[in-house]
Amino acid sequence: MLSELGNLSVLISIILSFFLIFFSLRELKLNLIKPTSKIINLSRLQLSFTIMSFIILLLGYLFSDFSIINVYENSHSTKPLLYKVSGVWGNHEGSLLLWINVLVIFSYLFFKKNIGVNKKFQLLTLIFQNILILGFFIFLVTTSNPFSKIFPVPQEGLGLNPILQDPALAIHPPLLYLGFVGSSIYFSAALASLISKFDGKNFATVSKPWVLISWLFQTLGILVGSIWAYYELGWGGYWFWDPVENSSLIPWFLMTALFHSILVLEKRDGIYLWVIILSILTFTMSVTGTFLVRSGILNSVHTFANDPSRGMFILTFLSIMIFSSVYIFYKFSPTEERSFKFFSKEFFILTNNWFMIFFLITVLIGTIYPIFLEVLTSQKISIGPPYYNTVLAPFLIPLLFIMAYGPKTSWIISKPFKIKKILFTLLISSLITFFIIFLIDQKNYLINILLISSLYLILQSLFDLFKNLDNKKQKKTFVNKSSLVSHLGFGLFIFFISLNSIMSIEYDLNIKVGEKKQLNEFEISLDDLKVYDDKNFKKFVGDVTILDNKNNIIEKLKPEIRIYNSPETITYEASIKSNIFSDTYVTMSNISRSEFYNIKFHKKPFMNLIWLSTILIVFGGFLRAIGRKF
Amino acid sequence: MKNFKQLFISLIFFGILFSNLFANDNLQNKIYKNLRCIVCQGQSIADSNSDFANTIKSVVNDKVNEGMNEKQIYNFLSQKYGDWILYNPPLKGNSYLLWILPYVFFIIGAIVLFFLLKKTLKHKRY
Incomplete structure (x- = not known):
């Protein structure tokens, strides 16, 4: 039942996309000042049906309708409510539906907000955005339909990967999607702006808020993701330069470059073409990242269940996107004349762009170099944190000094x-x-x-x-x-x-229950191990005591090994005692065929302050978004 | 003014000199972090709880105790498991481009900026 309704509303949304493209093309030729209300109504209808399809999938999860394969594969009737909800986007099909929802929501909001700005620009933006929407809908329907049915209907679902059952991870994907899928709207607007010969200054004014909004969400998304990695993966780190993390960072660099340089365009009417290039690149890079992740080319913790046909589809779509943007860019780009003085805000902003592009290229090369090398020479190499730290860190020094002066320049x-x-x-x-x-x-x-x-x-x-x-x-x-x-x-x-x-201090030791180990300035003991049964998992809880040199107890921690039953998975829960200055972090794992347990003990200073300073970065952007006064 | 500069330069100098006196990083942990757990999905040996990681950890411990230095251990492991196990790809034939390209792009960026500054540029596309 829900499955049919879902398919129906997806179908209606697809038809509405066609209608929107068709009528927008027709209105382009008509002699109008602004788009007629028909377009707005169609757009509103499209919005309603797309959101409805999402709600239907959500209902499928809430009521555990296992006749839908997607629900069967990723949910379980005993799962807590929050994770039933987040299960919707915790898998490929559902997250693609979320992706399309963001495309449609931004399309509608952008259209609604800018009525009367410029008819041609507005309609063209809508057309390009709808081509994207259509492309992803076709992708959804042909390779990854979340509403496919299964027969006979299973009694129980397979459950969500326990590592994903976490509040931070429940909001991480939507935040990131609002970020990098949100960038689609200025991709479309940039192409439209080129074709409609839209004034550069106006383009900047119109698209600036969207760049800022997507940047805010992208930053928050990355932050929440790394907080999750910190306490859920139990590796003691918060950023691993994992290829998938990199693919969220690459659009972030571009957005950062863009919302700086778009100011030059708005205030000084310069570097129009560069702003256009950045706008186009941001979404292109987002899709490239998605391609790398979903096609399973990358070796990463994030890898979804993957399927070559999906990879082929995104690759084809991506190529079409790139070729048509390049074509439009060359065909329609206007002549530009501009010069800058060394000591001006323009120059500082361009320097920001210079560094951002450098960071971006380094991360991009580090991410895709192994793939190319393997294809060309069948040699496998790994590129990990040492590479990025070596190449990137020295360049932070000049950047920091420049950042101190940028805002003060006129x-x-x-x-x-x-x-x-x-x-x-x-x-x-x-x-x-x-x-x-x-x-x-x-x-x-x-x-x-x-x-x-x-x-x-x-x-x-x-x-x-x-x-x-x-x-x-x-x-x-x-x-x-x-x-x-x-x-x-x-x-x-x-x-x-x-x-x-x-x-940071860290120790990695193997220890038996009841044993004590002397480290340089600490003593660690695993006092006891208890077994508990929880709703959908069984857990082994260790009693770990950390003592200092003088045998004073510093901290008592309870790391866990959890064995989930649906699907059967073992996870290691870190036990973290955290205050503003320092985190004490312990994870425990069993070593197979022995009575030893592996304990990782970290003393990590300033973790909370790292999160807080990222929030401060976002807060600055937020201040800018809510008022011009700041 | 001059005093300021001198003071500053000597401060930096002393800072660097002074700071070099200390060195007590845990070698094993550093090595674990630079090795990929090749049976896992994108985890380092330090991060992983797998049997493979535990084996490699004990191998590294043995080698450190035998008196091998960091580089020798990396060489030993990459001979056995290939470069795939090293997170920090060594500079050689297949990784020259990897290490050089970012700097090349940085310099290109500098040149573009320089020309933008130098004169009023007339350009169709860039």
């Missing part, structure tokens, strides 16, 4: 640096770094310089922030507070990451 031509102030700030940040080096054993040059430069950015942003809060009268020296907040957040982020990387 358009066209800025006042020269005040050398004395720069040196003073440098002096203070070096002193603080010096003090830190003194406190902890520290041997890494790169980290020392990173500490100095991130402190420099932090101090500079704080000075500027306080200065701008103070004298409200001085409107002449208007400095964007939201960007100061975000830059401050980034400075703190790098500062805490650097400290975390050098101050």
Whole structure:
């Protein structure tokens, strides 16, 4: 029943997409000032039916309708409500439906918001967006229909992978999708803008909010994902430079570059073509990432159940997207004349773009190089954290200094640096770094310089922030507070990451129940092991005590080994005691054919502060999104 | 002014000198992190709980105790399991491009920026 309804509403949405394209094309030729209400109504209908198809799938999960294969494969009647809901997008088919929903929602909102801006631009954007929608609907129907039926109807579902049964992971995919699928709207708008010869300045004004919104969600999505990885994977880290993490980071670099450079276009009417290129690239890269993940080409923790025909479809679609964008770009791109002075906001923003593109290219090369190498020479190599750290980290140093100055510069031509102030700030940040080096054993040059430069950015942003809060009268020296907040957040982020990387302590030991192990400055004992039965899993809980040199108890922790029954999976739950300055982190696993347990003990400083500084980065963007005053 | 600079430069210098006195990173842990668990999906030896990872850990421990240095251990393991096991691909024939390309693009970016600054550019596309 639900299955038929689902298929029906998908079908209606597809037909509505055709209608939208058809009528928009017709209205393009008519002599109108703005699109007629027919288009808006069609768009609204499309929105309703697409959301309805999603709700129907959701109902399938809520009522455990196992006649739908997708529900049968990914749900279970005893599963908690939250994970029934998140199960909808915890699999390929459902997440594709979510993807399409985001495409449609953004399409509708963009259309609604910009009525009367420019008829041709608006209709063309709608057409391009609907071509995307149609493409993904066809993908959904032909290779990954979430509403396919199964007969005879099974009594019970197979259950959701326990590692995905987690609140952070329940909201991680929707956030990310709002980010990188949201970028589709400025992809479409960029192509439309080229063809309709839309004014560059207006294009910037119209698409700026969408870039910012998608960036906000993308950042949050990445943050939630890495928080999840930190406590759920039990590996003690929060970023693994996993290919799939990389494919969420690549669009992030582009969005960051874009919402900086779009300001140049808005305020100075320059670099129109570059902004267009970035807009097109962001969504293209998002789809490329999806292709790499869903086709199973990459070896990664995120790999979904994959299927070559899906890979082929996305690859074909991607190629069409790229070729037609390149064609439209060459055919319609206008002549542009612009020059910049060295000391201007324009220049600083372009420098940001330069670094972002460098980061992007490095991450991209690191992600796809092994694939190409294997295809061409059948040699297999791995590219992991050491590569990215070596190549990327040194470039953060100049970036941090540039970020300290960017927000203060003015358009066209800025006042020269005040050398004395720069040196003073440098002096203070070096002193603080010096003090830190003194406190902890520290041997890494790169980290020392990173500490100095991130402190420099932090101090500079704080000075500027306080200065701008103070004298409200001085409107002449208007400095964007939201960007100061975000830059401050980034400075703190790098500062805490650097400290975390050098101050983390970790031990990996094998221990029997009742045994004690002496480490350098700690003593660890596994006092007891208890077995409990829970609703849908059985768990072994270890009692781990951490003592210091003088035999004082520092922490008592309870890491778990969980054995889920549907589907049968073993997961290792980290036990984390966390405060603002430091996390104590223990995971436990059994070693097969022996009575030993493997205990990983981490002391990880400033984890919460790393999360908080990322939230500060997002907060800056949020301030900008809600009001022009900031 | 001059004093400021001198003070600053000497500070940095001392910072670097001073900081080099300490070195107590746990070698084994560092090596675990740079090895891929080749039976897992994108996990390092340090992260993994698999039997394979446990075996490799004990191999690494033995080799460290035998007095092998980091590089020798990587060589030993990559001879046995191929470069696939190393997260930090060594610079050789098949990875020159990997290590060089990012810098090439960085320089290209610099050149583009330079020309943008230098004069009013007349350009159709870039």
